Amino acid sequence: MLRVAVVGSGPSGCYTAQSLVQADSGAHVDVLDRLPCPYGLVRYGVAPDHEKIKSLQNNLRTVLEHERVRFLGGVRVGADGVAAARLRELYHAVVYCVGAATDRHLGIPGEDLPGSWSATEFVSWYSAHPDSAADTFVAGARPDSAAGAFVAGARSAVVIGMGNVAVDVARMLARGAAELSPTDMPQAALTALAASRVTDIRMVGRRGPSQARFTTKELRELGSLPDTEVTVDPEELAADPAYADPSALPAAQRRNVEVLRGWASLPPKEASRRIGLRFFLRPVEVLADGGRVGAVRFERTEPDGHGGVTGTGRYEDVEAQLVLRSVGYRGVPLEGLPFDAEHGTVPNLAGRVLRGGAVAPGEYVAGWIKRGPTGVIGTNRPCAKETVTSLLADAPALVGRDLPEDPLAVLRTEGIEPVEWAGWQAIERAEAELGASFGRGVVKLPDWESLLTAAGSAVRQGHP
Known part of the structure; x- marks a missing residue:
């Protein structure tokens, strides 16, 4: 066998x-x-x-x-x-x-300032990964690693990257409590995001819209968020050689360009939150303000004619108290x-x-x-x-x-x-009970201790 x-x-x-x-x-x-x-x-x-x-x-x-x-x-x-x-x-x-x-790093000055995180860390927090809770308490942990520190005091956020994970974290920052409460998000993350004052979210990519890695389905979701305006800069879109005539692009990229073109044609609207998609900007430094993230300095790029980009020597500082890098896993x-x-x-x-x-x-x-x-x-x-x-x-x-x-x-x-299958089933029961105590559906247990305690209950209660 x-x-x-x-x-x-x-x-x-x-x-x-x-x-x-x-x-x-x-x-x-x-x-x-x-x-x-x-x-x-x-x-x-x-x-x-x-x-x-x-x-x-x-x-x-x-x-x-x-x-x-x-x-x-x-x-x-x-x-x-x-x-x-x-x-x-x-x-x-x-x-x-x-x-x-693990995640890829940008390799730029200021990347490790308080308020600058990998998207992986942010996702782990709102997904109740037990390592995220453990990092809050271990000796030598980052000073801003307490629950809710991602959004505490932040008014504007910069998400560096143009993939589906970048879209995910931008969308989660723009969601309201009424939309997040039915999910299995841990209660601490729900409370922190519900109290968030982040109203301005920028997704930034170093290349053009035809080279973005997000899927059209994920992209379109941004446009359906309640009380949220999605903005794009027509000049940045037009800088992409494939934008004017996307017919030669693969179907997925062509659909992305069509969605962005539609947003570019819309008049401004009144909304509490704004998600701005920016292109042809390469991060070169995270700037400090009072010892924390205050802005990100970007260099304007332009197509190099070979599918990549080259720097122009022109720079722009984008205000942010929260920076999330989403440039790939490793x-x-x-x-x-x-x-x-x-x-x-x-x-x-x-x-x-x-x-x-x-x-x-x-x-x-x-x-x-x-x-x-x-x-x-x-x-x-x-x-x-x-x-x-x-x-x-x-x-x-x-x-x-x-x-x-x-x-x-x-x-x-x-x-x-x-932890055998019965232990996992005991965790599922405990998460259903936790959600009921908050008047919600299933709510994830957020830390190692609660998970292992719940798993151990399967043995104590004699479950098969």
């Missing part, structure tokens, strides 16, 4: 498990996750107001409830956890689906695995991990740590299938190795007590 460990329970991990159990291999799969909760970025990265996308959890749940799949949450792999070499002793194969856990090394620092991925051949250029038997990758942070959630399905195809081709040579009868029993003897 083929035993496989899948490290990571986000979409790539679940699709990997699904491909394994759907194949005629009889494989048994343990899906390990550092967090006590499954679903990865579907739970902790998709915006709370995107209920349709978040409902993908129901599909992932079906995978994790399969009779030959076992969820083991709260299990660290690598440093301070189960070593990669130890996993190889416990399973015939290990597939790492650990994503891209994979991080996992102790015990090789790592390509240039690309932020694990070297691989069709999902097979490469060590020194040679295939490492029984070690595989899928998802962003395999291909880099590209594509949408659905892109992980064919990516996982390719990896599983490689694994199953190798399986005859892998299953000849004797293993412990039950890896979970071994982990427990080594002091590791995973």
Whole structure:
């Protein structure tokens, strides 16, 4: 019987498990996750107001409830956890689906000023990622890391980036309490955003509208926000050579340009909040005001004729008390695995991990740590299938190795007590009860202590 460990329970991990159990291999799969909760970025990265996308959890749940799949949450792999070499002793194969856990930096002066954050940090906060709560209390934490500090005292915000995450954070800043209350957003974040005085939000990109990375559906949502005006600068749009005649653009970019053209033609309207989309501006410095963010200095850029941009030597300062950078994710090394620092991925051949250029038997990758942070959630399905195809081709040579009868029993003897599926179900019940206490629907538990306490109640109450 083929035993496989899948490290990571986000979409790539679940699709990997699904491909394994759907194949005629009889494989048994343990899906390990550092967090006590499954679903990865579907739970902790998709915006709370995107209920349709978040409902993908129901599909992932079906995978994790399969009779030959076992969820083991709260299990660290690598440093301070189960070593990669130890996993190889416990399973015939290990597939790492650990994503891209950090954000890219701008590399400009002032980037680390109080009030300047990565979009990842902001998303983690309003999505109740337990690490976000932990950062508030650890020794040496940033002085502005207390709950609500993102928006406290801010009147204007600059979001640097033109992808879907940038659109998400801009939209969340513009949402009102009535729109956010029905979501599963943690109560502290809801309270802080409801009290927010941010009324001016700028999304800024260094290139033109035809090169923006957001999808048209996400872009259009900005125009449907209540009491919010979306503005664009017609001169900045016209600076894009493809703007006047977008017919040669791919369909997605052409639709984006059409939406922006429509907004540019609208007369001003009375609204409490404004989202301004700015193009051809490259950040060069975050400027301080009283020791905190006060503005962002941008250099005006122009097309270079080769798909990129070049600086013009002209500068503009944009006021902001909150800066959120959204310029992409990046994979991080996992102790015990090789790592390509240039690309932020694990070297691989069709999902097979490469060590020194040679295939490492029984070690595989899928998802962003395999291909880099590209594509949408659905892109992980064919990516996982390719990896599983490689694994199953190798399986005859892998299953000849004797293993412990039950890896979970071994982990427990080594002091590791995973959160099993019943523990996750107990967390779900606790979140429903918490929401009811606030007169809301499900409300996420925001920190490690409350999650683990809820998960432990499954054992105390004798749930199966």
